[in-house]
Amino acid sequence: SLEGKTAVITGSNSGIGLGIAHEMAKAGASVVINSFTDREEDHALAAQIAEAHGVDVRYIQADMSKGAECRGLIEKAGRCDILINNAGIQHVCPIDEFPVDKWDAIIAINMNSAFHTMAAALPKMRAAGWGRVVNIASAHGLTASPFKSAYIAAKHGVVGMTKSVALETAREPITANAICPGYVLTPLVEAQIPDTMKEYNMTREEVVENVMLTRQPSKEFATVEQMGGTAVFLCSDAAAQITGTTISVDGGWTAL
Ligand code: NAD
Numbered sequence: 285s286l287e288g289k290t291a292v293i294t295g296s297n298s299g300i301g302l303g304i305a306h307e308m309a310k311a312g313a314s315v316v317i318n319s320f321t322d323r324e325e326d327h328a329l330a331a332q333i334a335e336a337h338g339v340d341v342r343y344i345q346a347d348m349s350k351g352a353e354c355r356g357l358i359e360k361a362g363r364c365d366i367l368i369n370n371a372g373i374q375h376v377c378p379i380d381e382f383p384v385d386k387w388d389a390i391i392a393i394n395m396n397s398a399f400h401t402m403a404a405a406l407p408k409m410r411a412a413g414w415g416r417v418v419n420i421a422s423a424h425g426l427t428a429s430p431f432k433s434a435y436i437a438a439k440h441g442v443v444g445m446t447k448s449v450a451l452e453t454a455r456e457p458i459t460a461n462a463i464c465p466g467y468v469l470t471p472l473v474e475a476q477i478p479d480t481m482k483e484y485n486m487t488r489e490e491v492v493e494n495v496m497l498t499r500q501p502s503k504e505f506a507t508v509e510q511m512g513g514t515a516v517f518l519c520s521d522a523a524a525q526i527t528g529t530t531i532s533v534d535g536g537w538t539a540l
């Protein structure tokens with residue numbers, strides 16, 4: 285059980301982050317959910333998760349594109365025994381047309397935020413004598429596809445950063461790992477279907493079958509519950525010697 289632990293999950297009012305929040309709460313952890321939006325629904329969501337699992341859940345607004353806010357999230361959380369770096373965005377475009385502001389935003393949110401939150405969280409984990417970092421990378425942290433240069437650069441960066449932090453904490457009761465999901469049908473994936481349809485001149489069904497799931501030998505989307513379950517496993521005693529590595533939850537994508 286993760287009772288007594290506090291899990292801070294960046295970008296968790298939707299998709300995989302929200303799925304992880306539920307699984308962490310189910311496992312008994314206190315949870316901090318986050319987004320940059322600060323809407324009434326975000327606070328209501330925290331109350332819902334708390335109600336569903338009988339644990340303490342707080343919503344803390346912070347924009348993961350800004351280093352100081354990333355660090356501020358960890359400070360405001362108080363404890364941070366489990367850090368899940370999940371916030372992420374995508375933009376699909378050939379590199380010679382890739383908008384510079386999108387490049388900068390993807391690198392900031394998908395990669396730099398993990399630097400800032402880990403820098404702020406590690407001293408807290410050391411003080412508590414236990415810590416788990418779980419970075420949500422991607423199959424695109426290990427392989428590539430066309431038209432996603434910023435995302436792939438950021439996710440490869442996260443995988444590398446995770447290994448470095450694992451070595452820095454290797455002699456301590458702290459681990460750092462990355463989960464590499466294949467395709468999970470979340471709002472992020474829904475949003476890239478229209479652009480991919482355009483790039484490849486395909487229908488929606490063709491994009492799902494021939495672009496997305498073509499890389500996923502299981503021919504099934506992975507689920508947010510499976511990501512949450514994997515994150516909870518990485519926080520278990522069984523995973524205490526698992527550090528500096530990646531766990532693919534991708535239906536066989538990276539075996540191809
Ligand atoms: P999603 O769009 O459903 O969720 C993204 C989350 O990030 C949301 O909660 C959003 O509020 C938050 N976010 C975005 N910008 C933010 C900012 N500036 N500050 C704070 N929060 C911000 O997407 P998802 O599919 O659940 O993706 C979650 C993570 O999983 C991402 O890092 C993504 O790259 C990764 N991932 C997703 C898939 C997939 O198939 N869905 C596959 C591999 C990796």
